[in-house]
Amino acid sequence: MYELRSVTKRYTRGKDTVDALAGVDLTIADGDRLVIQGPTGGGKSTLLQMLGGLDKPTEGEVVLDGTDLAKLSEARLTRVRSENIGFVFQSFNLIPTLTAQENVETALVPLGVKTKERRERAAEALASVGLGERLRHLPSELSGGQQQRVAIARALVKEPKVLLADEPTGNLDESMRDEIMDVLERMWKELGLTFIMVTHDSAIAKKAPRLATIRKGRITVKENAAS
Numbered sequence: 001m002y003e004l005r006s007v008t009k010r011y012t013r014g015k016d017t018v019d020a021l022a023g024v025d026l027t028i029a030d031g032d033r034l035v036i037q038g039p040t041g042g043g044k045s046t047l048l049q050m051l052g053g054l055d056k057p058t059e060g061e062v063v064l065d066g067t068d069l070a071k072l073s074e075a076r077l078t079r080v081r082s083e084n085i086g087f088v089f090q091s092f093n094l095i096p097t098l099t100a101q102e103n104v105e106t107a108l109v110p111l112g113v114k115t116k117e118r119r120e121r122a123a124e125a126l127a128s129v130g131l132g133e134r135l136r137h138l139p140s141e142l143s144g145g146q147q148q149r150v151a152i153a154r155a156l157v158k159e160p161k162v163l164l165a166d167e168p169t170g171n172l173d174e175s176m177r178d179e180i181m182d183v184l185e186r187m188w189k190e191l192g193l194t195f196i197m198v199t200h201d202s203a204i205a206k207k208a209p210r211l212a213t214i215r216k217g218r219i220t221v222k223e224n225a226a227s
């Protein structure tokens with residue numbers, strides 16, 4: 001479970017300061033699915049970075065299962081991240097010289113998983129996103145939707161508690177968008193993940209059980225009874 005208390009992230013450049021987050025309080029239960037929307041520059045990606053321990057707040061607490069990520073050393077934070085948190089971004093961020101299987105395996109290296117088990121688990125993860133026949137393909141030999149599936153497999157192969165997705169369908173055309181959303185939804189249900197996703201897609205936002213809107217660094221959360 002996440003508990004954010006008075007989280008502020010202030011960027012300073014010369015005399016200019018921007019509060020990308022301005023006092024965010026937020027609780028996210030285990031297994032929850034939270035969709036985040038809001039105007040560009042509102043602070044969505046910044047919030048995801050705080051949740052993922054990719055960056056630390058200027059003020060406030062980001063508590064994940066009783067541990068305040070803001071207080072951890074870089075080394076411990078890296079460990080929490082590689083064990084517990086999967087990321088999927090708009091740009092797939094695959095390594096171009098590695099095959100699909102090798103890209104997925106990279107998530108298991110910091111966990112000390114041995115080569116043989118790494119290969120097997122990567123192959124299983126790719127099969128679970130429908131890419132069992134594409135293990136040896138390079139990213140350049142895959143469609144956008146397929147590349148994003150590889151990225152999803154890479155995020156999930158370590159069996160994280162949390163999946164964070166920042167506009168995961170932003171670079172895809174409409175048909176692939178639905179495909180990727182279906183994969184993410186299925187993974188969320190099957191794996192019991194806590195799933196937090198930023199999207200500009202109003203159709204997805206409309207269907208979300210819990211919808212957060214971030215504007216100028218401030219958050220409002222709405223429960224959607226109809227979903």
Ligand SMILES: Nc1ncnc2c1ncn2[C@@H]1O[C@H](COP(=O)(O)OP(=O)(O)OP(=O)(O)O)[C@@H](O)[C@H]1O
Pocket residue numbers: 011012013018019020038039040041042043044045046047
């Ligand atoms: N590294 C940085 N240095 C300075 N300012 C930053 C930095 N990162 C973000 N900001 C500023 O913080 C604010 C929030 O940015 P953020 O990327 O979180 O917005 P966003 O809601 O994700 O927008 P988008 O929909 O365009 O992705 C913006 O005003 C942005 O310019």
Ligand SMILES: [Mg+2]
Pocket residue numbers: 044045046166
């Ligand atoms: Mg963003």
